[in-house]
Amino acid sequence: MTQRNRLDTGGRIDRGTPLGFKFNGQHYQGFAGDTLASALLANGVDVIGRSFKYSRPRGIVAASAEEPNAVFQLGATEATQVPNVRATQQELFDGLVSQPTSGWPGLKIDFMGVVGSLLGRMLPPGFYYKTFMFPQAAWDTYEKYIRKAAGLGRSPRKPDVDTYDHLNHHTDVLIVGAGPTGLSAALSAARAGARVILADEQAEMGGSLLDCTDKLDDKPAAEWVRGTLQELAGYDNVLLLPRATVNGYHDHNFLTIHERRTDHCADHAPTNLSRQRLHRVRARWVVLATGAHERPLVYGHNDLPGCMLASAVSTYINRYAVVPGRKLVLMTTNDNAYRTAFDWQDAGREVVAIVDTRAYATGAWQAEAERRGLKILKGMAVIEARGRQRVTGAVVAGLTSDGNRVTGDRQILNCDTLASSGGWSPVVHLSCHTGSRPVWDDDAIGFLPGKTVQQQLVAGAVNGRYSLSDCLTDGASIGAEAATKAGFPAKPATVPFVRTRPEIGAMALFCVPHPKPNSRAPKQFVDFQTDVTAAAIELATREGFESIEHIKRYTAMGFGTDQGKLGNINGMAVAAKSLNQTIPETGTTIFRPNYTPVTFGAIAGRHCNDLFDPIRYSAMHEWHVRNGARFEDVGQWKRPWYFPKADETMQQALNRECLATRESVGILDASTLGKIDIQGKDAREFLGRIYTNAWAKLPVGKCRYGLMCKEDGMVFDDGVTSCMGENHFVMTTTTGGAAGVLEWLELYHQTEWPELDVYMNTVTDHWATMTLAGPNARKLLAELTDDIDLDRDRFRFMDWRQGTVAGVPARVFRISFTGELSYEINVQANYGLHVWETLFDHGAKYKLTPYGTETMHILRAEKGFIIAGQDTDGSVHPYDLGMSWAVKEDKPFSFIGKRGMKREDCVRANRKQLVGIKTKDPSVVLPEGAQAVDNPDHPLPVPMLGHITSSYYSACLGRSIALGVIKGGHNRMGDTVHYPLADGRIVEAEICNTIFLDPEGERQNV
Amino acid sequence: MFYLFCPYCGEHREEEEFHPRGQAHLSRPEDPDGCTDEEWGDFIYFRTNPRGLHHEIWVHAVGCRKFFNVTRDTQSYEILETYRMGSAPRITDLNDKQQSREVQA
């Protein structure tokens, strides 16, 4: 393949560095400095995809972020697949592999051409709107075909081989865009000493100056760019970020920048480099120098390959030395686009005609065109393009001066390239991200950034100042203003003199009229990516959609990955005309982040795999791993779930752990329970207010169980709190609830009762906690301590003692969550593993058995002990749980939850109440969540009584046990209820007391 | 992503360090047991949801753990002031925005 459209000289490409690449299975060659788009054009590749709805051939239209058609799938391997890459923004590298994302089953095999008209009928405007009104099943059927045909790209099926980084910055001035405006703004701000970040989406900074033929101070524009960048690079206070798109403008001047750091190097990043970076920037002031996108004109068959933006044609010629055709017809509403005809002619190709929609176009640019011998057709327009796979001609006709009608005879101009310019659309996207609406400006013939609460300034073309010299001066003064506002008094940088021709006024024309009404004219495309035509927008207004937001949703205009950068304004103009309104009356849709698609890799950064979420380990974790524990995630904690031996199933392991504990002694790592140290002379009073039970008389050395409710009276956490000293308590909470409880305590202390002298802090990580449980617990512990008197009558149930265990200081609590004789040993976390191992050194003779959270759950359920968050769900108060013993109504202070649990709904009969559930068949273990009904034969809907909250097989009892809520359950002991299951079985069960084992509580008193 | 000034730390910090705890300046009734169900229901469930000026509680959760008040424009997301628990807002009307900018500067 030869680069038949490549010029022999000129451009910013390196002809000495040829690069091979693949597109759609074919091999091509380009040069260093090319984009994928410029390389494809150099090779004369006209058709790069087929359109979404009508399957029409499409070519490259633009040279920058606004490109709607050349959106490709990149990647040489499965792991390096990247969807949604705009070929105009992808730098070429050797070995690049790309695929069109549209055009199933192939660009050349015109399968969709056959069914395209069928699909076109299947997908009328309003298709999505109407489809979503259909039953879901219908959508499922279309969806997979539409997706495949529409070419939305696909994600890789293998893990990404690259790494991505996040960087955080604070800066005084962030300048978005390094074109003439941004560069001069950066000079002003940098010279004043402000910290400046200058970000630009392209590989090379300079923007339009890189393809500009105007002279700055009578020298090539690129020379000024080079000098300016050299100066900026020399400042320590300036960070230049090329290949970095500012994609999101968020609240309080927080902006996100997507830097494609090594996407230009190879299929994946070089060793030890990240592929992309997400810069998170908090800027004092932001200067938007985002420029403007040229707006194409809408006319019949304007989507044929060969129809391009005028400025894009100039960019390809001047920057990439690629002339994308032989014979050019240029249609324009303004003087600026005349440059394209001159560039084309200077490249040695034929300019067939300049079709100027303005009859009044007589000025310096027209004089220059005439001097060059170019034909200008004034007051005329291209009403349709001719051709099948590429433009072969342009149908030209006269235009009334208001641009509303076609007049006179038609003529056909032979050409293969049809460039158009309808003026400029300021790139207002970022200015809209925080909710500001852009405002229409008649002089700029475009929307300009609206008022904002952000510390944001706008400069240059985005603010409607399109001429190069305005951009330079505006940039310099706005850059100085931003620096000054940020606290660095600055003067505008001196800007170079631009030698150019004066321009005469542009014409506001968007959609070129056709002799036929738009509904019967050749298709006039407004949005290429979603295949929305002018006729479709008119249809939407006829069907009664008047708001532009509704028209957008009805037609899907602007819904593509390009967010309608090219087509939105034209679409609004078509809608406005159809509604007999002005464009500002019609309004604009709002742009949202991100400006261009961002990869998931960049968003995730390093927050994946092991670094996805912090993991918390107890001090004994290593031992658990060595001893074959299976782990369970509880919040961020890894907790041993159970400790299987060799061939044991989970249930076999649980049975063994349960029996060993009840028969001799077991041990649980309970370090993850939340622990809050509470001190102060009002600590006791504070506890009385936040717990439902009494704390006024708890003596030093004693422990007490407490329930915590919210103001609505519903239980949200529980645990044992111990009195360490008259003004000192240690509270325990559930593992998952620890942080929430501490914040809850602080909330009440800081906002409601700041007068209470109380202080609290988390001590969860300070202590390692091990629970010895079982009839031999005392004997084992006695071997490890000689200063704690373990006598059953002197160290009683719900007492705690300070002493030494295994030679280290310890707090030992005689509390029990299993119903067995039980000691909870707390030592400094660093001693945890030592004490644990010492217990095992001595424990062999008692068959000391480690157990995990699952056995803990079974043992406590046998005793009817609740787990807050499992047996409660925010709708259960202490009385529902049958725990009236834990509520002390006559405390002087109206504790949290007291008033709530007295509300009418909380005291009614028939509330769901916690009960025990025994299946009639003892071998059946009900699934948690199963719903109880009285009569399974009841016609639908069957009244539901409540659900199972906890359910296990109990080896100690030789049967299944469950806890659950049942309406009015406390008064239904012995009743039979039924649990219909998802698999069709109906399980019969009996309502019983929640305490299945040792109802008298004798076991803990041994 | 908000940028919040913690009145206890005396610094602007990123939103990730904070979280909101709802409407500010709501007091727990002095005598809960004397409240009717309706009064108690109002206290625990009913909150204002204004478009515009709003006083709300935030907590510097992974900083100093202090709760403080924020006056925020719920439409523009501007933070007009932050102030300590127990003190009154300076800004009670969106027309005072200008004043807030001066306060913050």
Ligand SMILES: [Zn+2]
């Ligand atoms: Zn703070």
